Amino acid sequence: QVQLVESGGGLVxxxxxxxxxxxxxxxxxxSYSMGWFRQAPGKEREFVxxxxxxxxxxxxxDSVKGRFTISRDxxxxxxxxxxxxxxxxxxxxxxxxxxxxxxxxxxxxxxxxWGQGTQVTVSS
Numbered sequence: 001q002v003q004l005v006e007s008g009g010g011l012v013x014x015x016x017x018x019x020x021x022x023x024x025x026x027x028x029x030x031s032y033s034m035g036w037f038r039q040a041p042g043k044e045r046e047f048v049x050x051x052x053x054x055x056x057x058x059x060x061x062d063s064v065k066g067r068f069t070i071s072r073d074x075x076x077x078x079x080x081x082x083x084x085x086x087x088x089x090x091x092x093x094x095x096x097x098x099x100x101x102x103x104x105x106x107x108x109x110x111x112x113x114w115g116q117g118t119q120v121t122v123s124s
Contacts, residue, residue: 009118022096
């Protein structure tokens with residue numbers, strides 16, 4: 001069982017930066033692939049970024065590639081999403097997810113545990 005708590009969301013102007021963190025409880029955090037997903041009003045939840053359990057593999061959605069960076073600290077049970085050059089279309093609730101996977105997945109259906117989400121609003 002893994003509990004996830006996101007933090008770091010907020011209101012920022014276009015071009016600004018935010019750093020999202022996800023704190024995980026559970027002693028097996030290092031065994032899980034971790035992902036970030038987001039859901040804008042009226043839209044389906046979509047993949048943003050993912051990182052393997054060992055941090056040697058990362059994936060990004062094309063829409064955030066070059067602007068967002070995912071990282072993890074297995075000693076601290078945390079995963080972070082650094083978001084730079086934010087755009088109004090990045091506005092959404094951002095969710096952290098954990099999946100007990102031997103691979104790194106971009107599919108939300110393959111993740112087992114989810115946080116409650118943190119709101120990110122980017123003004124133009």
